[in-house]
Amino acid sequence: MTTSLTTSAHSAVLERFAAMRVLPVIVIDDPDDALPLARALIDGGLPCAEVTLRTPRAVEALRRIVGELPDMLVGAGTVLTPAQAAEARGAGARFIVAPGFNAGMVEFCQSVNLPVFPGVCTPTEIEMALGAGLSVLKFFPAEPIGGLPFLKAVAAPYTTVSFMPTGGIGPSNLASYLAFPRVVACGGSWMAPNDWIAAGQFDRIRDTTRAAVAIANSVAAGGRA
Numbered sequence: 001m002t003t004s005l006t007t008s009a010h011s012a013v014l015e016r017f018a019a020m021r022v023l024p025v026i027v028i029d030d031p032d033d034a035l036p037l038a039r040a041l042i043d044g045g046l047p048c049a050e051v052t053l054r055t056p057r058a059v060e061a062l063r064r065i066v067g068e069l070p071d072m073l074v075g076a077g078t079v080l081t082p083a084q085a086a087e088a089r090g091a092g093a094r095f096i097v098a099p100g101f102n103a104g105m106v107e108f109c110q111s112v113n114l115p116v117f118p119g120v121c122t123p124t125e126i127e128m129a130l131g132a133g134l135s136v137l138k139f140f141p142a143e144p145i146g147g148l149p150f151l152k153a154v155a156a157p158y159t160t161v162s163f164m165p166t167g168g169i170g171p172s173n174l175a176s177y178l179a180f181p182r183v184v185a186c187g188g189s190w191m192a193p194n195d196w197i198a199a200g201q202f203d204r205i206r207d208t209t210r211a212a213v214a215i216a217n218s219v220a221a222g223g224r225a
Contacts, residue, residue, distance in 0.1 A: 010115040013095045014136060016048060016073045017164070017185040021178055021216035024209065025050045025077060025166060025189045026197070027058075033197050034061035038069050040202040041192070044209025050077040050097050050187060053084055059091045066092030075115075077187075082108035089114055097164075097187070099140055101128050117164060121145045126158050136162045136184055143168025148176055155182045171211065178219040188212075 017023065024041055026049050028034055034051075041049055047069075051062040053076055065074050075095035076088035082105050085096050095115040098105060102118065109116035110133070119140035120126050129137050139151055142165035146153075151165060165177050166187035177186050191212055192205045 007113055007115075009094075009113050013073065013075075013115045014184065020046055020048055020213075021185045021220070022046055022174070022191075022212050023048055023050055023164065023166075023185050023187040024191050025052060025187045026192050027052050027054050027189070027194050028061040028197065029055050029057070029194070030198075031057050031061040031064055033200075034064045035068055036200070036202045037192060037197055037205065038065045038072055038074075040206040041209055042069070042072060044191070044206040045213035046191075046209050047071065048073040050075050050095075051093075052077040053080075053088065054078050059087055062088065062093060063091040079105060081105055085109055085114065085116075086112075097138055099138075101125050103128070103132065106132050106134070119166075121154075123154060123157065126154070126161060130158070130161065135160055136164065138187070139163040139165040141167030142177070143173070148173070148180060151177075151182075152180065171215065174212065174215050175219050178216055179222075 024046055051058055062076060073094055076093040077097040079085050079096045079098050085105055085108050096109050097117045099119045101120060106116055106118055117136060117138045118129060119138040120129055162182050162184045164185050164187055169177060169186050169188045170190040174186055177183050191209045196204055
């Protein structure tokens with residue numbers, strides 16, 4: 001499959017990513033935490049979230065957010081199989097993110113017009129994604145694999161591809177990633193770590209989210225490097 005698979009749904013999700021520049025990656029153990037967490041992100045200026053399917057009740061948490069906050073852009077992360085993608089779609093996920101490139105999972109998402117952003121970190125993986133008609137990819141794990149210098153090097157031959165770096169990104173390096181023109185947005189869990197969620201520290205999550213938005217806004221005001 002080599003044709004471009006950009007659809008209106010895909011374009012709409014990308015427009016939201018490009019406007020917000022930061023995608024909170026969240027792990028929810030207790031679905032009762034889902035709504036206060038989502039509202040904290042919204043109050044902090046980021047009405048979006050990637051709910052990772054790393055916990056047994058993650059899909060239930062995703063469903064609750066979608067049901068109560070329909071204007072929030074909510075997707076599923078750590079999606080490894082077509083069955084997981086189907087379950088997330090049934091719960092209302094508007095996009096799918098994966099740590100790596102699984103051809104079967106990508107093909108399923110494309111067949112049901114569900115925007116999908118698989119993870120890559122090598123030229124071979126980028127070319128696999130290009131062969132599937134994708135041009136916006138998760139770059140993972142960003143910092144452990146070599147950080148922004150590595151991303152710039154690996155992106156150079158693929159001028160039509162943009163990236164969403166995730167993994168080791170936080171307040172200290174967010175601005176430098178966002179200043180790279182090939183970066184659409186950055187994903188990260190530093191705004192809502194598991195222990196803060198478990199402790200009900202939603203005001204702290206809101207304030208940390210506001211700080212991330214301020215960094216993104218400062219990059220936008222200063223132009224991209």
